Amino acid sequence: MTPLTVADTINAISNDKSLALFNHIALEAGNSDNLKTRLGLTRKQYYSRMSDLINVGLVVRKNGKYFLTSFGKVVYEAQILIGKGIQNYWKLKAIDSIETSSVHTQLPIEEYNRFIDTLVDGNDIKDILLKNYNNKIAVTPNEIFYENQGLIHSTRDR
Numbered sequence: 001m002t003p004l005t006v007a008d009t010i011n012a013i014s015n016d017k018s019l020a021l022f023n024h025i026a027l028e029a030g031n032s033d034n035l036k037t038r039l040g041l042t043r044k045q046y047y048s049r050m051s052d053l054i055n056v057g058l059v060v061r062k063n064g065k066y067f068l069t070s071f072g073k074v075v076y077e078a079q080i081l082i083g084k085g086i087q088n089y090w091k092l093k094a095i096d097s098i099e100t101s102s103v104h105t106q107l108p109i110e111e112y113n114r115f116i117d118t119l120v121d122g123n124d125i126k127d128i129l130l131k132n133y134n135n136k137i138a139v140t141p142n143e144i145f146y147e148n149q150g151l152i153h154s155t156r157d158r
Helices: 005-014 016-027 043-055 068-088 089-102 110-117 122-140
Strands: 061-063 065-068 142-148 153-154
Touching: 016 043, 016 065, 043 061, 061 068, 061 122, 065 068, 065 110, 068 089, 068 122, 089 110
Parallel strands: none
Antiparallel strands: 061 065, 142 153
8 A cells, every 4th residue: 555645634524515525524424324315416427426534544344334534533523623724824925924024023922922812803813823933033044944844953953
């Protein structure tokens, strides 16, 4: 079996019908009766999409009913966060505008916190923005922060 990739996972929920199917399974765990009809899917479309969801490990079938796997629950929460980002899209664009207009003059962290707190709904998005802003302040221009690996590599070391 080939290793699972982010692209495979996103591809499995990349169209509206697949995402609707995935979300329905998340919200109505085990209650998949007439799901094919409610979503307006042909038999082939339904089983093809369900097969994709199962093959990437998002969904499992137990006793003829479909449920999210633990991985599926993580992906579900991630796509909920993306939805919140979309709901706040124009507010996030305003933040980008402020950040790019003050390239040489970084806002003080307290002012940035107030700005984000006033503008953005949802603590999860605020946390992401504040974490990224704090990382910009903590890392000097001569350093590159590789967050996923947990390393700080200084260009002075070269």
